[in-house]
Amino acid sequence: MAKATKSIRNSLKVTVAALALFGGTAALAQPAAAAAPAEETPQVSATWSCNTYFFYSGITRTCDVYQPYIRSYLRCSNGVTYFTPWLGRGSWDIRQACPAPYYRVASGIQSL
Secondary structure (H helix, E strand, C coil), X not given: CHHXXXXXXXXXXHHHHHHHHHHHHHHHCXXXXXXXXXXXXXXXXXXXXXXXXXXXXXXXXXXEECCCXXXXXXXXXXXXEEEXXXXXXXXXXXXXXXXXXXXXXXXXXXXX
């Protein structure tokens, strides 16, 4: 019995860790919501959404911003991270490229 309880506890720890890892990244982009009454289904509203296309030396994004601001960043193999200006509500086409001969190492979105 003790072995089964320990196994269940370990499984729960792994599940909680996975939820914290994946749920924590999504929570950064979403505003805090007030608790809803038990009868209502909670609604999750995104503050922005982007479709990103990756290339060897850059990215292209099409973003819709619903809440305050986002900016895109591109980290290149020359060790430099390039940022766009902060972009407010609306639809945005973002293109970022590393200077030749460098290539894309990482990229992402930051939000306020």
